[in-house]
Amino acid sequence: MKNGVGVAQNIVLFGGTSEIGHAILRKIVKPGVARVALVSRDLDDAALFASEMEDSFPDVEIHHVRYDAADASSMAHVVTEIVSEIGDIDVAVIAQGLLNEGADYYNDPTALIPLAEVNFTSTMVLLYALAQQMKLQGYGKTVLLSSVAGERVRKGNPAYGATKAGIDGFALALDHELVGSGASILVVRPGFVTTKMTTGMKKAPFSTDAESVAKVVESGIASGKKVVWAPSLLRWMFLILKSVPLPIWRKLPL
Amino acid sequence: MALQRLSGWGRTAWTVADLFHTNDVHEMQGIIDGSGPRGVIARGLGRSYGAAAQNAGGNVIEITAEGDPNGIDAFLDSATGELDVASSVSLDSILRMSVPRGWFVPVTPGTRFITVGGAIASDVHGKNHHFDGSFGQHVSSITLMLASGEIVEMTPQSHPEWFWATVGGMGLTGIVLRAKVRMLRIESSRVRVETERLVNFDAVCEAMSSDGADNDYRYSVCWIDLLATGSSMGRGVLTRGEHASVADVKDDDVLAYDPRLKVPAPGWVPNGLLNKWSIKAFNEVWYRKAPATRHVSIESIPQFFHPLDGVHQWNRLYGKQGFIQYQFIVPLDRIDVLRAVIETFSSAGVASFLAVLKRMGAQNLAPMSFPTEGWTLTLDMAAGIKGLPELLAKVDNMVLDAGGRHYLAKDSHVSPTAVRRGYPRLDEWMHTRDSMDPRGLWRSDLARRLGLVSAQHTRENE
Numbered sequence: 001m002k003n004g005v006g007v008a009q010n011i012v013l014f015g016g017t018s019e020i021g022h023a024i025l026r027k028i029v030k031p032g033v034a035r036v037a038l039v040s041r042d043l044d045d046a047a048l049f050a051s052e053m054e055d056s057f058p059d060v061e062i063h064h065v066r067y068d069a070a071d072a073s074s075m076a077h078v079v080t081e082i083v084s085e086i087g088d089i090d091v092a093v094i095a096q097g098l099l100n101e102g103a104d105y106y107n108d109p110t111a112l113i114p115l116a117e118v119n120f121t122s123t124m125v126l127l128y129a130l131a132q133q134m135k136l137q138g139y140g141k142t143v144l145l146s147s148v149a150g151e152r153v154r155k156g157n158p159a160y161g162a163t164k165a166g167i168d169g170f171a172l173a174l175d176h177e178l179v180g181s182g183a184s185i186l187v188v189r190p191g192f193v194t195t196k197m198t199t200g201m202k203k204a205p206f207s208t209d210a211e212s213v214a215k216v217v218e219s220g221i222a223s224g225k226k227v228v229w230a231p232s233l234l235r236w237m238f239l240i241l242k243s244v245p246l247p248i249w250r251k252l253p254l
Numbered sequence: 255m256a257l258q259r260l261s262g263w264g265r266t267a268w269t270v271a272d273l274f275h276t277n278d279v280h281e282m283q284g285i286i287d288g289s290g291p292r293g294v295i296a297r298g299l300g301r302s303y304g305a306a307a308q309n310a311g312g313n314v315i316e317i318t319a320e321g322d323p324n325g326i327d328a329f330l331d332s333a334t335g336e337l338d339v340a341s342s343v344s345l346d347s348i349l350r351m352s353v354p355r356g357w358f359v360p361v362t363p364g365t366r367f368i369t370v371g372g373a374i375a376s377d378v379h380g381k382n383h384h385f386d387g388s389f390g391q392h393v394s395s396i397t398l399m400l401a402s403g404e405i406v407e408m409t410p411q412s413h414p415e416w417f418w419a420t421v422g423g424m425g426l427t428g429i430v431l432r433a434k435v436r437m438l439r440i441e442s443s444r445v446r447v448e449t450e451r452l453v454n455f456d457a458v459c460e461a462m463s464s465d466g467a468d469n470d471y472r473y474s475v476c477w478i479d480l481l482a483t484g485s486s487m488g489r490g491v492l493t494r495g496e497h498a499s500v501a502d503v504k505d506d507d508v509l510a511y512d513p514r515l516k517v518p519a520p521g522w523v524p525n526g527l528l529n530k531w532s533i534k535a536f537n538e539v540w541y542r543k544a545p546a547t548r549h550v551s552i553e554s555i556p557q558f559f560h561p562l563d564g565v566h567q568w569n570r571l572y573g574k575q576g577f578i579q580y581q582f583i584v585p586l587d588r589i590d591v592l593r594a595v596i597e598t599f600s601s602a603g604v605a606s607f608l609a610v611l612k613r614m615g616a617q618n619l620a621p622m623s624f625p626t627e628g629w630t631l632t633l634d635m636a637a638g639i640k641g642l643p644e645l646l647a648k649v650d651n652m653v654l655d656a657g658g659r660h661y662l663a664k665d666s667h668v669s670p671t672a673v674r675r676g677y678p679r680l681d682e683w684m685h686t687r688d689s690m691d692p693r694g695l696w697r698s699d700l701a702r703r704l705g706l707v708s709a710q711h712t713r714e715n716e
Contacts, residue, residue: 001310001699004266004303004578004666005642009703031647032667059669088310088702136292138270138311180257182270182310222638 001090001139006222007032008090008141012082014126015069016040019195020145021095022049023210027218028091029057035086037063039078061086069096070114072122079129091221092130093143094123099160099197112159119163124170127185131174134183142185143217144171148229151189151238154254175226186220188213190230204254206231260308263301263569264666265576266637269310269699273297275318277327277342282315282429283403286695289313293697293707296429298369299344302376303579304666305699306424312697315429317342318369330357335437336394341371341430346513346563353511353555357437358497360392366513366560371430376663377422377623380559381473381495384464384615386438388625390421391618397432401695405431410619419686422623424662426696426706427687442508444498445473445558450548451541452476455488455596459589459629462492462613472496473558478609479537480600480633481530488596490611491544498552513556519565525573525638533605562608571607575638578666580646583614583630584658591656592629595649599633602645606633621679621686624661632664643667662700670705684708 002008007030013021016038029036036053040046043064050062063085067078082089098115105112127142134140149157150164168187175185190213192204213230220228229235244252258273274285286294292312299318300307308314319326319342326347327340335357339348345359346366352358363378372378374396379388386392397407398420408417420427448471452458458476462468471494478490500508562568569577584591592611599606610632617626635642650672653660659676660668674680684706688694694707701707 001269001305001703002267003703004262004264004305004576005637005646006266007643007667030643032643032669034670059671136311138292138309180259180270182259182268 001088003032005032009034010037010086010088011035011091011093012037012039012086012089013093013095014039014067015095015097016046016049016064017042018095018097019197020190020193020210020213021093023214024093024095024143024217025053027214028221029053029060031057031059033057033060035061035063037065037082037086039065039067039082041066041068069122070117072117072125075122075125076129079126079133083133088137089130089133089140090137091141091143093145094126095145096123097145099157101157101198101201105159115159116163119160120166123167127171127174131178131183131185135178135181138182140183141221142183143221144168144185144187146171146187146189148189148191148234148238152242152249154249172226184224184226186217186225187227188217188220188230189227189234191234193230206234206237258314260297260300260314261576262304262306262308264303264578264637265569265572266578266666267305267699269305269308271309271312271314273314273316275316277317277319277340279399279405279431282399285313285315286399286401286403289695293695295696295698296371296375296425298342298372299367301365301368301372302663304664305703306376306663307372308699309697310699310702317371317429319343319347326351330355330437332357335439337435337437338432339370339435340432341374342369344369345373349511349513349555352437353440353443354509356440356509358440358555360386360436360438361389362559364560365563366556367563370433370435371425374421374430374433375423375425377618377620377625378663379614379625381475381612383625384469384474384613385472387615387618388623390418390620390623392436393421393433394436395434396420396430398427399429399431401428401691401693414619415686416690418618418620419622419683419690421618421620423620423683423687424622424700424706425698426701427690428696438497440497440509441500442498442503443511443555444503444508444552445495445555446498446502447493447495447551447553447558448548449491449493449544449551451544451546452490452492454486455490455593458488458490458492458611459592462611464586464613468494468613474612476611477540478596478611478631479541480596480606480609481534481537482541483600488593489541491541493558495553495558502552504552511555513560513563519567519570521570523571523573525575525636528572528605528607528636530603530605533607536607572636575636577634578637579632579634579664580649581630581632581661581664582653582658583624583626583628583661584653584656585626585628586613588656588658589629591652591658592631594652595631598645598649598652599635602641604635604639604642604645606635609633621683622662622677624659624663626659628658630661637666665700668704670703673704673706
């Protein structure tokens with residue numbers, strides 16, 4: 001559960017090496033947190049962040065769990081393993097994702113399979129597994145990192161946008177099913193975030209950074225919102241952009 | 255049975271549980287038998303502030319007598335003052351029956367809307383702690399349903415360990431079904447109250463000190479203005495009293511008792527209504543309202559003991575964010591820590607609507623009972639204040655370093671380490687608790703956060 005001042009006891013990060021994930025944990029790990037589990041493919045990559053957490057919060061137990069985000073069939077098992085390690089999962093942050101920017105899907109269409117697995121299939125299985133666990137707990141919050149790229153899928157990286165569109169819609173509907181159970185999902189829609197994942201890419205308008213995303217997530221968890229945007233202005237922009245007629249949409253310099 | 259969102263009186267940290275409402279022991283036994291790994295906890299009127307009477311993902315049995323068609327299950331022996339009462343009965347119901355007959359509850363907290371079961375589980379205290387001790391000291395027998403479904407009547411003589419583990423045991427030893435309570439003889443239903451204004455914190459501590467006149471008053475408590483600064487820092491209004499004698503009361507009916515609810519709190523309140531400025535204004539009025547020199551008045555029981563009960567659902571005044579009560583105790587010689595805590599909150603801009611200081615008397619035999627000899631300070635504050643988790647962690651350590659502790663019935667946030675440090679007899683209590691409930695059936699969100707039930711982790715993940 002969370003305590004009376006909004007601090008969760010046990011926090012799990014899926015994608016234990018994600019910069020946005022780290023930024024979110026820096027905001028939501030506070031006095032009162034008992035355990036943090038970093039779930040990642042490469043434990044060494046998460047170790048640096050783990051030692052940072054240990055320095056800042058000596059009372060918090062840090063756990064490492066290894067997983068392969070592309071292995072959708074292992075997700076339910078991963079959740080069981082985490083629960084046996086730390087107990088209840090009070091807040092789960094799902095920051096696993098592939099961008100595959102610049103991939104040549106025309107020459108190698110199969111290159112999008114891992115992207116679809118990580119961003120969509122595997123995340124969907126994970127959301128169900130977490131939902132089931134949190135229903136049993138009578139409490140739990142899953143934070144899903146979606147993207148504005150899913151709001152209206154466009155050229156450039158349609159495969160990425162489509163996976164985000166799919167998982168975003170799925171998460172909102174699943175949250176609807178969970179009403180009254182104590183479990184809920186917060187969908188986070190950042191714009192272009194400057195991280196190592198986007199290094200070398202041309203910055204899109206209204207770009208943001210991991211810390212700003214984390215701030216929005218922290219207040220979204222506290223206020224019990226269903227969807228948050230980073231920056232929040234994007235919410236109003238996309239209200240318009242989604243209804244722009246297709247011929248005009250295609251001409252927009254986005 | 256139905257899935258229900260539950261919180262404590264502070265309206266924070268909501269979780270969902272299967273909620274049952276029953277006063278029937280056979281039904282309770284059925285619920286126990288049907289309980290899964292997340293266990294069961296009893297709930298009364300939900301007046302504990304934090305997560306003591308909720309159980310995320312498990313079962314909660316609400317045991318209250320409100321609207322019971324058979325009336326109130328309480329028998330008062332008018333000659334001896336012994337009350338034999340069901341745990342579901344509230345102090346409110348008891349007082350309505352007992353005051354006109356010349357008997358008062360031995361201990362009442364600031365609200366009369368608590369059940370007898372809750373009063374025992376939290377071992378509540380009142381303005382008379384320095385004089386009479388806490389609730390458990392006035393209980394001569396507890397009938398408890400164990401995790402096995404077995405029912406046992408315990409007295410401090412027949413089952414000393416189990417009895418005192420249940421007093422202050424936060425419901426984690428079993429379900430209190432009945433109790434025998436020794437009531438207090440009163441001549442009238444009024445209280446003779448002496449009120450005085452104290453210009454700063456030194457004056458407050460001196461007036462209430464253990465070697466002064468404070469010991470002569472049965473009831474004594476001081477309201478503190480936490481927002482006063484400089485030479486007025488910690489100023490307060492001290493009220494002390496004793497049940498009035500027949501001669502004090504002008505009224506013909508000296509035992510008349512009519513506690514009516516006055517105003518309901520509005521249904522919706524914006525989060526920021528109680529803020530630094532509104533509370534500062536209130537404090538100024540409240541302080542100035544009190545007479546500058548000692549003043550004697552005759553007050554009714556609700557006026558003196560339960561002023562907040564006059565506002566129905568006053569807990570909604572903090573809005574959707576909810577609020578927390580921070581209550582701790584430090585030894586008598588650590589006034590410096592009280593002062594440091596007040597300064598820490600006030601320099602962080604945290605305003606408290608109600609800040610109350612009380613000197614507590616000797617500790618009783620219960621390992622988890624909160625009161626020990628010392629000063630207890632109670633503050634309430636909006637749960638959504640930015641930076642509150644960090645601020646509270648800092649203050650927690652100041653309290654613990656001074657040999658103090660926190661009151662679990664009010665607790666919203668302390669760590670397992672804080673309970674371990676504050677309650678040196680925790681292991682002894684856990685050992686007794688485990689002997690009464692080896693499978694770890696009884697559990698609550700509070701127990702889960704603080705690790706009070708040792709079998710919890712393994713059992714929940716079977």
